[in-house]
Amino acid sequence: MRHALEEYVRDAERRAGYRHVYSPVLGKRELYEISGHWSHYSEDMYPPMDLGEEQVVLRPSLCPHHALIYRSRSHSYRELPLRMAELGGMYRSELSGVLGGLTRVRAIQLNDAHIFCTLDQAADEARAALELIRRAYDALGIRPARYRLSLPEAGGKYVADPAMWQRATALLTDVLDESGVAYEAAEGEAAFYGPKIDVQIADGAGREATLSTVQIDFHQPERFDLHYIGPDGAKHRPVMVHRSVIGSVERAVAHLIELYGGAFPAWLAPTQLVVLPVSEAEMPQAAELVRRGVDRGLRARVAGPEHGSLGARIRAARLVPYQAVIGAKEAAGDQVSLRLRDGRRLDARSGTEALIRIGALVDAHNTDLWDADISV
Numbered sequence: 001m002r003h004a005l006e007e008y009v010r011d012a013e014r015r016a017g018y019r020h021v022y023s024p025v026l027g028k029r030e031l032y033e034i035s036g037h038w039s040h041y042s043e044d045m046y047p048p049m050d051l052g053e054e055q056v057v058l059r060p061s062l063c064p065h066h067a068l069i070y071r072s073r074s075h076s077y078r079e080l081p082l083r084m085a086e087l088g089g090m091y092r093s094e095l096s097g098v099l100g101g102l103t104r105v106r107a108i109q110l111n112d113a114h115i116f117c118t119l120d121q122a123a124d125e126a127r128a129a130l131e132l133i134r135r136a137y138d139a140l141g142i143r144p145a146r147y148r149l150s151l152p153e154a155g156g157k158y159v160a161d162p163a164m165w166q167r168a169t170a171l172l173t174d175v176l177d178e179s180g181v182a183y184e185a186a187e188g189e190a191a192f193y194g195p196k197i198d199v200q201i202a203d204g205a206g207r208e209a210t211l212s213t214v215q216i217d218f219h220q221p222e223r224f225d226l227h228y229i230g231p232d233g234a235k236h237r238p239v240m241v242h243r244s245v246i247g248s249v250e251r252a253v254a255h256l257i258e259l260y261g262g263a264f265p266a267w268l269a270p271t272q273l274v275v276l277p278v279s280e281a282e283m284p285q286a287a288e289l290v291r292r293g294v295d296r297g298l299r300a301r302v303a304g305p306e307h308g309s310l311g312a313r314i315r316a317a318r319l320v321p322y323q324a325v326i327g328a329k330e331a332a333g334d335q336v337s338l339r340l341r342d343g344r345r346l347d348a349r350s351g352t353e354a355l356i357r358i359g360a361l362v363d364a365h366n367t368d369l370w371d372a373d374i375s376v
């Protein structure tokens with residue numbers, strides 16, 4: 001399921017013009033001194049490790065690594081916006097008392113990206129990021145609890161340049177106003193380097209958490225001395241848009257588990273198709289259907305009579321979206337009788353037809369079990 005989620009995000013990002021990178025989870029302490037994490041965020045960081053003359057730390061964020069990748073060569077304004085994405089590890093030194101399941105962990109796999117762009121491009125990039133988030137929520141069946149414009153509060157630990165904060169806040173406010181979504185401003189929730197749009201989700205008890213974010217950052221491009229060559233041949237400072245579509249994979253999975261109680265949309269389900277031969281005699285047909293399903297990219301398996309009566313096997317597979325029963329009659333006609341997780345039983349059809357329809361529903365990342373209007 002986690003792989004399915006990660007593949008979805010990478011594919012959506014690729015189509016949206018992102019380029020994927022890998023960067024290491026260890027960084028020199030200096031890197032975080034430059035970014036400002038060391039002075040603003042060190043309470044949440046693991047203690048540094050001494051390594052000869054230098055100190056290395058488990059990274060608390062991916063931003064500095066991406067800034068260094070950007071800085072590793074010069075860029076023309078024609079290359080912007082340059083969208084750099086990574087599903088990478090970051091670490092937060094939480095005390096054991098505040099850890100909780102998958103929602104609050106010490107090792108976080110973050111769906112992260114940084115867009116390096118001109119100031120004029122930043123609003124469009126923030127808008128496009130919100131649209132990516134909206135589409136992902138549609139596919140996942142997640143409803144945001146609310147959108148939040150997260151601002152600093154007086155006296156907080158932030159990098160100080162009031163003009164920079166005002167510009168970034170005005171930009172995000174415009175993006176939210178134009179998008180038409182309702183949002184609330186919240187003081188004290190900003191990142192130390194800039195304001196952000198947070199997409200909040202709520203659990204069954206109404207407790208809110210941030211899943212997705214879009215941030216405008218003038219601070220780190222300055223600190224890392226990033227630039228691009230403009231049409232005038234001179235050096236200019238890019239803006240960094242930080243954004244995450246599904247946030248930490250751990251938190252996203254935790255939310256989905258709670259939301260669906262294990263009965264996930266077909267494209268996310270750990271097993272998408274279970275094939276149930278009524279007796280030993282239909283095992284060859286069942287194995288062949290699974291082989292063809294797997295070949296088509298589906299997560300399919302056989303649950304044979306050695307696992308109990310047909311009724312018991314159907315109950316055991318109750319969270320699997322599609323169950324294909326093959327009895328003597330179906331086997332003779334090269335057919336399957338499909339049962340859907342919601343209890344519906346469909347007319348017998350050829351195995352090929354069933355696989356094509358299931359495959360198309362999965363490929364469309366649809367939350368509908370069967371009736372979605374998609375072309376096959």
Ligand SMILES: [Zn+2]
Pocket residue numbers: 061062063113114242243
């Ligand atoms: Zn970042």
